[in-house]
Amino acid sequence: xxxxxxxxxxxxxxxxxxxxxxxxxxxxxxxxxxxxxxxxxxxxxxxxxxxxxxxxxxxxxxxxxxxxxxxxxxxxxxxxxxxxxxxxxxxxxxxxxxxxxxxxxxxxxxxxxxxxxxxxxxxxxxxxxxxxxxxxxxxxxxxxxxxxxxxxxxxxxxxxxxxxxxxxxxxxxxxxxxxxxxxxxxxxxxxxxxxxxxxxxxxxxxxxxxxxxxxxxxxxxxxxxxxxxxxxxxxxxxxxxxxxxxxxxxxxxxxxxxxxxxxxx
Ligand code: GCO
Numbered sequence: 265x266x267x268x269x270x271x272x273x274x275x276x277x278x279x280x281x282x283x284x285x286x287x288x289x290x291x292x293x294x295x296x297x298x299x300x301x302x303x304x305x306x307x308x309x310x311x312x313x314x315x316x317x318x319x320x321x322x323x324x325x326x327x328x329x330x331x332x333x334x335x336x337x338x339x340x341x342x343x344x345x346x347x348x349x350x351x352x353x354x355x356x357x358x359x360x361x362x363x364x365x366x367x368x369x370x371x372x373x374x375x376x377x378x379x380x381x382x383x384x385x386x387x388x389x390x391x392x393x394x395x396x397x398x399x400x401x402x403x404x405x406x407x408x409x410x411x412x413x414x415x416x417x418x419x420x421x422x423x424x425x426x427x428x429x430x431x432x433x434x435x436x437x438x439x440x441x442x443x444x445x446x447x448x449x450x451x452x453x454x455x456x457x458x459x460x461x462x463x464x465x466x467x468x469x470x471x472x473x474x475x476x477x478x479x480x481x482x483x484x485x486x487x488x489x490x491x492x493x494x495x496x497x498x499x500x501x502x503x504x505x506x507x508x509x510x511x512x513x514x515x516x517x518x519x520x521x522x523x524x525x526x527x528x529x
Pocket of ligand 1: 366412413422456458466
């Protein structure tokens, strides 16, 4: 296979969870631009899903929306069956759905901890299990788990999120190991600090994280959601057929660098 077919997703169906906004929607649109038919998942409201589908259609992409809870095994199985009947067999799954709670460990109630672990880690197991079973019978597929810098580094007040994202990195490696014989490649994308709704509280003017992130990032800026599209297309396409179990960090260089003394950047 040659360029550009190597990176083409023409004729493929891609399910992206938590894709109504932010990084999920941007990655979905990147896959769509490479030719994939998109299945946009969300949970909180029909309106958000309809708006995301409309924004895809507005730029000429083929998209449909499916509302279900990625942590509910019964709901996931029913939704995957419906998607495959109505849209087509899922070739690409992006496990993107996630939440964050910024609170110190000592103040974190157990139910909030469990919500984060279920949404950010358990959901990838639940959705993958339903999808991969079908991929295996068809001879292969691609899974992309959305990790984080917090798969590698801790930060005050995001312990549950870091624990879940660290777990997701290891789940990626285990999935890759178990499913490689079935021609299913499982990789992850690890976004650095991106300008999304999730990080809006950190980007408020005057918030110390705002300046810190720019200083700590060798590229000297917050990531824009579109910065993830190339990595998503690569990991979803035939170009990555011998790549599995990897986390591709898209972080402007943060993990490559210890940073510079205050005021020297
Ligand atoms: C935070 C969290 C996230 C980050 C991201 C970094 O600091 O609150 O780290 O919001 O944006 O996951 O990869």
